[in-house]
Structures are given as C-alpha cells and as structure tokens.
Amino acid sequence: MTNEEPAPFVAGWTLEDEAGTVSVAASTRALITALRRADAPTESLERAAALIDEATSLLEPHRVDGTPMQGRLGDRGPIGAQANEPRVFFPWSPIIGPLNPLSADVEFNVVDGRTTGRAFLGAQYNGPPGMVHGGIIALLFDELLGATNVCNGLGGFTGTLSIRYERPTWIERELQLESWVDRVEGRKVFTVGTISIDGEVTARAEGIFIMTQGWKPEEK
Amino acid sequence: MTNEEPAPFVAGWTLEDEAGTVSVAASTRALITALRRADAPTESLERAAALIDEATSLLEPHRVDGTPMQGRLGDRGPIGAQANEPRVFFPWSPIIGPLNPLSADVEFNVVDGRTTGRAFLGAQYNGPPGMVHGGIIALLFDELLGATNVCNGLGGFTGTLSIRYERPTWIERELQLESWVDRVEGRKVFTVGTISIDGEVTARAEGIFIMTQGWKPEEK
Numbered sequence: 001m002t003n004e005e006p007a008p009f010v011a012g013w014t015l016e017d018e019a020g021t022v023s024v025a026a027s028t029r030a031l032i033t034a035l036r037r038a039d040a041p042t043e044s045l046e047r048a049a050a051l052i053d054e055a056t057s058l059l060e061p062h063r064v065d066g067t068p069m070q071g072r073l074g075d076r077g078p079i080g081a082q083a084n085e086p087r088v089f090f091p092w093s094p095i096i097g098p099l100n101p102l103s104a105d106v107e108f109n110v111v112d113g114r115t116t117g118r119a120f121l122g123a124q125y126n127g128p129p130g131m132v133h134g135g136i137i138a139l140l141f142d143e144l145l146g147a148t149n150v151c152n153g154l155g156g157f158t159g160t161l162s163i164r165y166e167r168p169t170w171i172e173r174e175l176q177l178e179s180w181v182d183r184v185e186g187r188k189v190f191t192v193g194t195i196s197i198d199g200e201v202t203a204r205a206e207g208i209f210i211m212t213q214g215w216k217p218e219e220k
Numbered sequence: 221m222t223n224e225e226p227a228p229f230v231a232g233w234t235l236e237d238e239a240g241t242v243s244v245a246a247s248t249r250a251l252i253t254a255l256r257r258a259d260a261p262t263e264s265l266e267r268a269a270a271l272i273d274e275a276t277s278l279l280e281p282h283r284v285d286g287t288p289m290q291g292r293l294g295d296r297g298p299i300g301a302q303a304n305e306p307r308v309f310f311p312w313s314p315i316i317g318p319l320n321p322l323s324a325d326v327e328f329n330v331v332d333g334r335t336t337g338r339a340f341l342g343a344q345y346n347g348p349p350g351m352v353h354g355g356i357i358a359l360l361f362d363e364l365l366g367a368t369n370v371c372n373g374l375g376g377f378t379g380t381l382s383i384r385y386e387r388p389t390w391i392e393r394e395l396q397l398e399s400w401v402d403r404v405e406g407r408k409v410f411t412v413g414t415i416s417i418d419g420e421v422t423a424r425a426e427g428i429f430i431m432t433q434g435w436k437p438e439e440k
Contacts, residue, residue: 015259016259016260016261016262017260017261017262017265020260020262020265020266020269021255021258021259021260021265023265023269024255024260024265024268024269024272025255027268027269027272027273027276028248028251028252028255028272030272030273030276031248031251031272031275031276031279032248032321032322034276034279034280034283035241035244035245035248035279035319035321036288036312036320037283037284037285037288037293037294038241038279038280038282038283038284039235039236039241039282039284039293040236040237040240040241040278040279040282041236041237041282042236042237042240044278044279044282045237045240045241045243045244046240047275047278048244048247048275048278048279049240049243049244049247049275051271051272051274051275051278052244052247052248052250052251052271052272052275053247053250054271055251055267055268055269055271055272055275056247056250056251056254058260058264058267058268058271059251059254059255059258059260059264059268060254060258062258062259062260062261062264063254063257063258064257064258064259065257067349067350068256068257068343068346068349068350068391069346069347069348069349069350069351070346070347070348070353072349073257073259074257092256092343092344092346093347093353094344094345094346094347094353094355094356095353095355099255100256100344101252101255101344102252102322102344102345123288123312124312124314124320124321124322125314125322126288126289126290126312126314127289127290127313127314128289128290128377129287129288129289129292130287130288130289131289133290133313133314133315133359133362133363134362134366134377134378134381135314135315135358135359135360135361135362135363136314136359138355138358138359138362138381138383139353139355139356139358139359140355141355142353142354142355142358143353143355146354157348157354157385158354158383158385159384159385160382160383160384160385161354161355161358161382161383161385162380162381162382162383163358163378163380163381163382164379164380165377165378165379165380165381171288
C-alpha cells in the first residue's frame, strides 16, 4: 500500500457491508437485463429460478423494518443530502440508486446549480418499439429535477410534473440530460429539464415542487 | 383429468417456455423486494451475488436480438392487443408486465371502456419517507392511461403527460386505480386517471396521446 492509493469510497449508508450490497444490486440488475431478452428452455429457467430463490432466502433474514425512503433503509441511518452527489443521497432510488436493482445506468453531475448527466437504458425500460417507455422517461425526469432542487438547497415534494414527448427516446442509446431551476415563488420551485440524443431534445419536463425545508420567507 | 379442468392459460408470446419465464421473473421480483430491505453480512452477500451471477449465465446464451417493445421480445412473435387484458398485450411492461421483474403487483380491468384496477407497491418503488416515488406514480399513470386507450381501439404514443400529486401515495398499501377517455379530437386522445387510497384521490393525471393506427377521419 502506498500513500498514493485512494481511500475506499464509503458513502456512510450505515449498512453492514455497503460495497457488498451494491454488488448484489449490480448482479441483480445484470440478471434483469439478461432475462428481458431471453427465450430460454425449461431446464435453464428452472435452474435459474432455484438459484434466485436461494439468493433471496439468504437476504430475507436480514430485513430491516421501519419507514424507508430513497435516502434511508429503515428508521435508522443518516438522511439526506451530500450536495452534488445525487446517487449518494438517494442510494435506494428506483432510477439512480446503486443499492436498487430497478435503477439504470444514469449519472447526474451538478455544477454551479445546473445539472447535466447521461443515461443508457436497456430493453427492460422499453415501451414502444425500440423506445424508452414514456413512464420511465417521467421517472427519470422526476429524479433529475428533484436532485437539481436538492443540490440547490431547494429540496421538496413533487407538486405537479408535466412532460412533453417530442421525438423518440431510444433504448440502448446514450441520452444527454439537463436540468435547472427556472424560478422560485414562495415555497414553489419551478424546475425544468430535457433529454436529448445527439444534441436534439427528445423530451422535456417542467415540475413544480413544494419545499419542505430550508424555505426562507425572504425568497417570497 | 376431467372435462371440468380449465385449459392452461397460454398467452401466445411465442416463448419456448412462457410459464417458466414468468416464474423466473417472479423469483427475480422477490429477490428485488428482499434486497431493498436487507442489511446482510458479507458472507450472505457474496454467496447471493454468486448465485445470481450463475442464474444470469444460464439466461445470457438464449438472448433474442432485434427491436423489442413491451408487447414483443424481438423481431418475432405477435404484436399487440388482446382487448381487456393489458398484462397480456404488454407482457414486458416495466410496471404491469409478468415477464418483466421491474413490474409491480398491478392489475387493470377494463369494462365498457373504463379501466379500474389496483396496485400494491413495495419499498423498491419508494421515494419520500414511506411514499411511492413520484416518478413511479407517473410510470403507473402512463401505463394505465395508455392501456385504457388500447382497450378502446385508440392506442398511440404519449404526447404529453401531466400529473398532479395531491396527497401522499403510500408504499405497502392497496391503491385504487381509475382511468377513462375524456375526449378525442382528431388524432389526439385526451385520457385521464386517478390513484386513490381508501377512496380518497392521492394523485391524478391527464395525458394527450397521439393515435398511430385505427384513426378514423369521422372521429374528427
């Protein structure tokens, strides 16, 4: 070991084995990806189901009860924002969370309050032929706009979300993401965003979010 | 075997083993559910990851290429609607599809053109504390409204989707779903829907969908 070696990344999710849990989520994501395209014979399917059931039985005894949120497992552990790291403060997010196998290959980067990012969505997120499901696009936007708010100290609940689908958003293509806060009116935060392919917008969203904390009357 | 015994349900998805593939998807869904709440020790996590990876390696050789859609695996197999059975015509849907482990415990029933249904969403669909993620609500609505259109012979692409979040939609609670076509203007179909808990609306949606087939000029 040398001084140059970086310290292992520890997000502080208070899991017994953080990296090991991320790894099981990644394996599960790969399983979902393979299953979406598979037309397998009975023997392979029966063996696969038995292996998966055995994995599940190893995890079930370690269930943590309580009220979960995408930033926390149950009633214990830290909540919330480590600014500029959406995947760290939403680790169980169903679209960006490394601990949730529902999530996709998505990255958000927040610089000077503006979020850019990328996503690559496989066939499990498919709707119309070769295209990302409209509802998955909405899920991606809700998280993108919400993370932009959190990173600007304006986190809150989604009040309304409006999406306009302008062109096909293809699966298995690199998507470019952008989001920024348009304006704040009292406790309402108006946040917008786009998804593009090769620089051409395929979908755009506007959300009105209701701030739950950090609301300052002087912002009225 | 007697004459009273019902014939096994065959949806006609042209998979080598339809019921076996549904079963692997169900096992994977149970794994996701267990993982979302798990704080497991390293030994269990390592063993679980190895089992899952082995299951994946059994499926990967049986990959079908081509352009998938939520109604079809690749370029072969039937497309589309068997009216009143949304889970049959969207079997790979990421929210209602029995062949997609991303999907949840959701049922749609279409009677006289109006859709009712129910859903129960576990912690893997979680956003704010104890609540369903706003983007998952949007995904559920997009499919609910879209299925209503298909069952009315008005299937098409989502043009815009607007959601209003009025009260908390809780995870691990029974949700009631409703959707109906409000009106048709040329190729535009205006479809609305609600999610309720104990009869009280928690979220409502309006979508404008663009018909891609079955458009009749006399509907103008």
